Amino acid sequence: MAKKWKHLLGFRCTCCGNCCREPIVLVTDQDIKRIMKHTDQEAKDIVNFYKPSEIEWSKSKPGWIKFKKGRRIMGLRRNEDGCQYLGSDEMCKIYEHRPITCRRYPYNVEFNGKGQVDFLSISDSVECPYELDGENDPEEIKALCDWEEEEENPYNDLVDKWNESEKSKGKKQFLKYLGFD
Ligand code: SF4
Numbered sequence: 001m002a003k004k005w006k007h008l009l010g011f012r013c014t015c016c017g018n019c020c021r022e023p024i025v026l027v028t029d030q031d032i033k034r035i036m037k038h039t040d041q042e043a044k045d046i047v048n049f050y051k052p053s054e055i056e057w058s059k060s061k062p063g064w065i066k067f068k069k070g071r072r073i074m075g076l077r078r079n080e081d082g083c084q085y086l087g088s089d090e091m092c093k094i095y096e097h098r099p100i101t102c103r104r105y106p107y108n109v110e111f112n113g114k115g116q117v118d119f120l121s122i123s124d125s126v127e128c129p130y131e132l133d134g135e136n137d138p139e140e141i142k143a144l145c146d147w148e149e150e151e152e153n154p155y156n157d158l159v160d161k162w163n164e165s166e167k168s169k170g171k172k173q174f175l176k177y178l179g180f181d
Pocket residue numbers: 019020025076083084085086087091092093094095098099102
């Protein structure tokens with residue numbers, strides 16, 4: 001039976017910039033390291049810590065960090081126009097070094113028992129005026145998802161360990177804990 005999602009492999013971004021303006025992009029310590037290498041920014045200027053009221057990210061999902069002021073989640077720092085790396089030409093200023101989430105976007109992917117793409121959809125988190133005259137390789141999409149998982153899992157483990165500590169701590173200490181002075 002033909003897979004109903006196959007046509008979505010033709011996704012082509014029209015560079016409208018909506019997905020860089022609207023959502024908060026969650027990042028890991030590895031994303032920060034890559035960005036730091038290619039900018040002169042410190043970790044504290046790359047990220048921000050967002051309150052549950054600022055993001056549609058369930059409290060039951062991983063990544064919430066326990067601070068003395070309450071739970072926060074780490075994402076790319078934004079300015080009044082959205083992501084701080086979105087240029088006035090709607091292009092990403094750190095494209096080669098952007099977080100993995102940005103690379104995998106807008107695909108949501110499910111895999112079968114053999115690790116093959118079983119289902120694929122286009123995120124509807126923002127209005128995305130895409131075209132379907134492109135070409136995307138499911139193997140490349142899978143490799144991105146694997147990469148994302150390889151970095152997210154250890155990061156979430158670090159967050160869990162941090163959260164287990166009873167000490168009352170703040171954002172500066174958290175970045176230090178991740179290895180950023
Ligand atoms: S890092 Fe680049 S691709 Fe990711 S949200 Fe920001 S501008 Fe967009």
